[in-house]
Amino acid sequence: MTATDDALRQPETAVSMTQPEGRAGVQRLLRRMAVVAIGVLAALLPQLQVSVPGVLPGPTWTPGSLQLLAVCLLIGALAATYNLVFAVTGMLSFGHALYFALGCYVFAMLLGHARLPLVPAALLTLCIGTVITLVVGLISLRVTGIAFAMVTLAFAQAGSVLVLRNVHGLTGGEEGLGLVPAPLPTWLVGVDNTQNLYWIALAVAVVVLAAVGWIVGSRAGHVMMAVRDNELRVRVLGIRPYVVRLISFTAAGALATLIGMAYLLVQGGANPQITTSSFTLTLLVMVVLGGLGSRWGAVVGGVTYTLLDQRLGVLAASEHVTTLPAPLRVPLSQPTFILGALFVIVVLFLPGGLTGFVARLTGRTDNAPLTELSEAESR
Amino acid sequence: MTTAGRQDQAVRPESAGTILSVRSLNAWIGTQQILHDVTFDVADRGVTALLGRNGVGKTTTLRALLGLVRREGVIELASSRIDGEPTHRIVRRGIGYVPENRDVFGGLTVAENLDLARRHALKRHRAVTRPSRRGDRMSTCGESDERVQLVDRLFPDLVRRRGQPAGTLSGGQQQMVALARALLNDNLALLVDEPTKGLAPKVVDEVADALEVAARRTPILLVEQDLAVVARLADRVVVMTEGQVAHSGPAPEFLADRATVRGLLGVSGGSR
Amino acid sequence: MSTVILLAVTGLGLGALYFLVASGLSLIYGVMRILNFAHGAFLTVGGYLGYEVGVHAGVHARSWPVFVVMLAVGAIAGTILAMLVEILLIRRLYQREIEQVLVTVGLGLAAVALVTGIWGPDTRPMPSPSWMARTTSIIGAAVPNVCFACIAASVVVLIALQFLLARTRYGLIIRAGVENRSMVAALGIDVRRTFTAVFMLGGGLAGFGGVLTALYNSALSPAMGDSLLIFAFIVVVIGGLGSVTGSAIAAAAVAILQQFANYYTTSGVGDLIVVAALAAVLLVRPGGLSGRQVRLA
Numbered sequence A: 001m002t003a004t005d006d007a008l009r010q011p012e013t014a015v016s017m018t019q020p021e022g023r024a025g026v027q028r029l030l031r032r033m034a035v036v037a038i039g040v041l042a043a044l045l046p047q048l049q050v051s052v053p054g055v056l057p058g059p060t061w062t063p064g065s066l067q068l069l070a071v072c073l074l075i076g077a078l079a080a081t082y083n084l085v086f087a088v089t090g091m092l093s094f095g096h097a098l099y100f101a102l103g104c105y106v107f108a109m110l111l112g113h114a115r116l117p118l119v120p121a122a123l124l125t126l127c128i129g130t131v132i133t134l135v136v137g138l139i140s141l142r143v144t145g146i147a148f149a150m151v152t153l154a155f156a157q158a159g160s161v162l163v164l165r166n167v168h169g170l171t172g173g174e175e176g177l178g179l180v181p182a183p184l185p186t187w188l189v190g191v192d193n194t195q196n197l198y199w200i201a202l203a204v205a206v207v208v209l210a211a212v213g214w215i216v217g218s219r220a221g222h223v224m225m226a227v228r229d230n231e232l233r234v235r236v237l238g239i240r241p242y243v244v245r246l247i248s249f250t251a252a253g254a255l256a257t258l259i260g261m262a263y264l265l266v267q268g269g270a271n272p273q274i275t276t277s278s279f280t281l282t283l284l285v286m287v288v289l290g291g292l293g294s295r296w297g298a299v300v301g302g303v304t305y306t307l308l309d310q311r312l313g314v315l316a317a318s319e320h321v322t323t324l325p326a327p328l329r330v331p332l333s334q335p336t337f338i339l340g341a342l343f344v345i346v347v348l349f350l351p352g353g354l355t356g357f358v359a360r361l362t363g364r365t366d367n368a369p370l371t372e373l374s375e376a377e378s379r
Numbered sequence B: 001m002t003t004a005g006r007q008d009q010a011v012r013p014e015s016a017g018t019i020l021s022v023r024s025l026n027a028w029i030g031t032q033q034i035l036h037d038v039t040f041d042v043a044d045r046g047v048t049a050l051l052g053r054n055g056v057g058k059t060t061t062l063r064a065l066l067g068l069v070r071r072e073g074v075i076e077l078a079s080s081r082i083d084g085e086p087t088h089r090i091v092r093r094g095i096g097y098v099p100e101n102r103d104v105f106g107g108l109t110v111a112e113n114l115d116l117a118r119r120h121a122l123k124r125h126r127a128v129t130r131p132s133r134r135g136d137r138m139s140t141c142g143e144s145d146e147r148v149q150l151v152d153r154l155f156p157d158l159v160r161r162r163g164q165p166a167g168t169l170s171g172g173q174q175q176m177v178a179l180a181r182a183l184l185n186d187n188l189a190l191l192v193d194e195p196t197k198g199l200a201p202k203v204v205d206e207v208a209d210a211l212e213v214a215a216r217r218t219p220i221l222l223v224e225q226d227l228a229v230v231a232r233l234a235d236r237v238v239v240m241t242e243g244q245v246a247h248s249g250p251a252p253e254f255l256a257d258r259a260t261v262r263g264l265l266g267v268s269g270g271s272r
Numbered sequence C: 001m002s003t004v005i006l007l008a009v010t011g012l013g014l015g016a017l018y019f020l021v022a023s024g025l026s027l028i029y030g031v032m033r034i035l036n037f038a039h040g041a042f043l044t045v046g047g048y049l050g051y052e053v054g055v056h057a058g059v060h061a062r063s064w065p066v067f068v069v070m071l072a073v074g075a076i077a078g079t080i081l082a083m084l085v086e087i088l089l090i091r092r093l094y095q096r097e098i099e100q101v102l103v104t105v106g107l108g109l110a111a112v113a114l115v116t117g118i119w120g121p122d123t124r125p126m127p128s129p130s131w132m133a134r135t136t137s138i139i140g141a142a143v144p145n146v147c148f149a150c151i152a153a154s155v156v157v158l159i160a161l162q163f164l165l166a167r168t169r170y171g172l173i174i175r176a177g178v179e180n181r182s183m184v185a186a187l188g189i190d191v192r193r194t195f196t197a198v199f200m201l202g203g204g205l206a207g208f209g210g211v212l213t214a215l216y217n218s219a220l221s222p223a224m225g226d227s228l229l230i231f232a233f234i235v236v237v238i239g240g241l242g243s244v245t246g247s248a249i250a251a252a253a254v255a256i257l258q259q260f261a262n263y264y265t266t267s268g269v270g271d272l273i274v275v276a277a278l279a280a281v282l283l284v285r286p287g288g289l290s291g292r293q294v295r296l297a
Helices: A003-007 A020-045 A063-088 A098-113 A118-140 A147-167 A189-218 A219-229 A231-236 A239-267 A277-290 A294-315 A326-332 A335-350 A353-362 A368-374 B005-012 B056-064 B086-092 B110-117 B121-124 B148-152 B156-161 B171-183 B199-218 B228-235 B251-256 B257-264 C002-032 C041-056 C064-095 C099-119 C146-166 C169-179 C181-185 C192-218 C224-239 C244-262 C270-284
Strands: B017-027 B032-043 B047-052 B072-078 B096-097 B189-192 B220-223 B235-243 B244-250 C135-138 C141-144
Touching: A020 A189, A020 B220, A063 A239, A063 A294, A063 A353, A098 A118, A098 A147, A098 A239, A098 A326, A098 A368, A098 C064, A118 A239, A118 A294, A118 A368, A118 C270, A147 C224, A189 A219, A189 A239, A189 A294, A189 B056, A231 A239, A231 A326, A231 A335, A239 B056, A239 B228, A239 B244, A277 A335, A277 C099, A294 A335, A294 A353, A294 C224, A326 A335, A326 B096, A326 C099, A326 C270, A353 B110, A353 B156, A368 B235, B017 B056, B017 B199, B032 B047, B032 B056, B032 B072, B032 B148, B032 B235, B032 B244, B047 B228, B056 B072, B056 B086, B056 B189, B056 B220, B072 B086, B072 B199, B086 C181, B096 B171, B096 B257, B110 B171, B121 B171, B148 B171, B148 B199, B148 C146, B156 B171, B156 C141, B171 B189, B171 B199, B199 B228, B199 B244, B220 B228, B228 B235, B228 B251, B235 B257, B244 B251, B244 B257, C002 C041, C002 C141, C002 C146, C002 C169, C002 C192, C002 C244, C041 C064, C041 C099, C041 C192, C041 C224, C064 C099, C064 C192, C064 C224, C099 C224, C146 C169, C146 C192, C146 C244, C169 C181, C169 C192, C181 C192, C192 C224, C224 C270
Parallel strands: B047 B220, B047 B235, B096 B189, B189 B220
Antiparallel strands: B017 B032, B017 B072, B235 B244, C135 C141
């Protein structure tokens, strides 16, 4: 009777495994209600005049803020899909950005070059993204560990190269590929309709988070965690780890494609920066920053990172920084420096990331540093 | 002749005759606790055999003594505590380790495996250890060293194979390398883990011969499943079950008591 | 024919750079089990500090002695940076290998950003002896002399590394550590000091390579480390984690393959072929060319 058996039997999170049933039920209900409340609040944001100076460029009903929030939601959701691959199934993939970028670029190409209408283009993009993820997974998962990490990195790099070389002018090379408005319905185009884009982003984020949550909570999810922790035991049960990993990988990739499509709409174009390995590395940073082991941690990490990236960029260009003496100005003028340094500090001193830090303050222990994740299962 | 009585006699760390004293040792591999309150002594003379069925924690005990697994408890080597120290420092105090799977470095030659193990060389000759040219001395830096001569005498086969990558050696030969490594230094104690596992009877005898010679100068804590070897070499036994010490006492008396042997160790008998 | 020669030599020149980065990465992984994502930063910082020396040499800027000093400064900068990183950051995460990798990721991002902040994102030309800018004719091919410098430097490094590994005690410890580091500790050797030494060695090699990379590319830029790093990782994996010889062979093979493919098909295909080669090698031999089976954590 090991912890993995327990994990396979109870569809609960780590928290409720350590607490009596009744309390766990109430806690779960409270959490669900909190999530729904946040969701409703988020949906209402465009109608509200909430101002968060310093964080948002303007009150929440302004296009600039809505755009930023939309991007935050999408990146947060993307981080949650990466969490599925990395923290839940234990696969260190350095190429997750590829499927997100696929969604973005293929959608842009179908809309722009092939002039397909919205819905067929969307469905086709989703199919293509899923198929490519599946194929890459079929190949990459034949190895594990470092070899797997390197193969995924290599595939992502291949994608990045393809995009940058601008084969037949399809991908726009370094300048990216703009979103062609013609095939889109009018309610998606134009600054006035930014709130529609926001709601689309919110909807996609909700769908993705629900999907990830469903997968993690299901039996499949627990098998994935079992594969992460103790491959031998899973084999003994007659399950093939390869298949489990493939399912997780493909599901996460398909969801990432979906997010990529929404991202295209929100940003109005596809940028080659999202194909780079640095971008996948920043996904890794987000997931760890937020706290491993929980999709909410990933979302927090994603949202925090995106906000920081944006705001630090603005801060760097602002007068506050440009007038500083050189030793202070130089580091502060580079958002990536601050983010990288912050990340290092979090890894060193805050294992469990931001959510872990908060959880420790409130006395709960959902999150744990990665190398203790496997131990957390048996607590 | 109760086990409790025997253990009382062994408990006093100041008593002349204890090189290693272990008190309330707990050890974990990952989150699983393997050793529960293990307490025993290793005499400063001869061979103390650590016995028990498969999986009771004998190897883990040796590794815990060396700090290779997470442990808590009081461990004393020659009356000074080593339980808080890192592995390399424990070893430098004078413990030679012959691990269960031999753990020779396959890509290195026999001579290199032994060079690596020599602790004196590090202190006196920090610079390059020149592997000696074609010759049958395995010593480095051309220095005559009593221990090296001992090793040369005990393992002539290895001398012949000094330039051979250790990964290409037979199991028995690798065992000899592992033993030679431990004998090259002046140690206070040797921890030897199942040296005869998987070896042919003739090779088992050779290993036992070497251990016998080694035991004359250095006390040994020997984990062993082969009771014939135990009978030949051991002066005392410590028997474990399920991560705890079940019995300790003189070897001949224990081995003569067939019922206890069968009870604690399962099917009694010779080599596997 | 002259094209083939040109491609082969420029390919070997590129391979020389891959080797300098990959050999350090390979040893670091072999001994410490860390994927060092900060390695690109060591290269970049080494390159920029070497550049500063070259630029401030005044009248002697284009002379050979100054060039040698630039190389030395690059190497030293990489070594010191690596030492600081290992002691201040990596050591605190001993036995938490995934966190160690993450820290190098953060560090890599931060270091490159800092370099961009100090020197700006634009590329700069690298001061060098005028011989470097010229070409030498070999059977009709005009081969840039830079390639010869890179190849010569990395051959020297290869020989030196082989000597270090085969003939010194440190090398012995490193080779043993790649196989089984806990047994090395069980022989009484302080592996942590070996970790620092290996990390410093890798950093020095990368810093040295940084100066040469800037020369090869005829341009110094903050991103040069990261773009090389990916290929270096591929070389490390193909050549076998922990194997210096493997890295050398793989580096040459990958670079030459890349050059030929990029030329004879469209530019960019070479990179794709390298990626395909990595996938192929890994699927057939997960331990890389040297065949050693190694896994993450």
